[in-house]
Amino acid sequence: MRFSLRSVFAVSVLLAFVCTLLFSTPSAFTVSLILFLSIAVPAALSAGTIYTRGYSRAFCIGGLFPSGILFFTTGQLFINWFARGKGFYLSVPGWLHFCETIETSYRVYAAVSWAMIPIVGIVVIAVRYFALKGG
Secondary structure, three states: OOOOHHHHHHHHHHHHHHHHHHHOOOHHHHHHHHHHHHHHHHHHHHHHHHHOOHHHHHHHHHHHHHHHHHHHHHHHHHHHHHHHOOOOOOOHHHHHHHHHHHHHHHHHHHHHHHHHHHHHHHHHHHHHHHHHHOO
16 A cells, blocks of 8 residues: 555544544543534534545445444433533533543543444445445
8 A cells, every 4th residue: 555645644643633632631621622523523424425426425324323323422421411410511610520520431432433433434335345346
């Protein structure tokens, strides 16, 4: 395989961003960013499913499943937190308490879900390739 300098640089910047997000940022910032990305990634993959063709579409369809599960469980996390009356999100102390409580487990869960997006996307591309190949 041959990689261009641009693609290697893009992958290293993405990996640096992910490591920064998962290991070195404060909990309130990290949880807020992960919540935003858990909404934005399924939206971007949905747009890719609609507006692309071929292998790109197959990748987007495959990536929708793990990102959709992260989106769904994030909503369930908020609903459960509200139902138990553990915190009030509209106050800064309530939000900080929420972020500190779920920080470690939510970071790991989000990282695993995001790692599953390219894995499942590549599996779906392989299935499409073999289905079109006829074998």
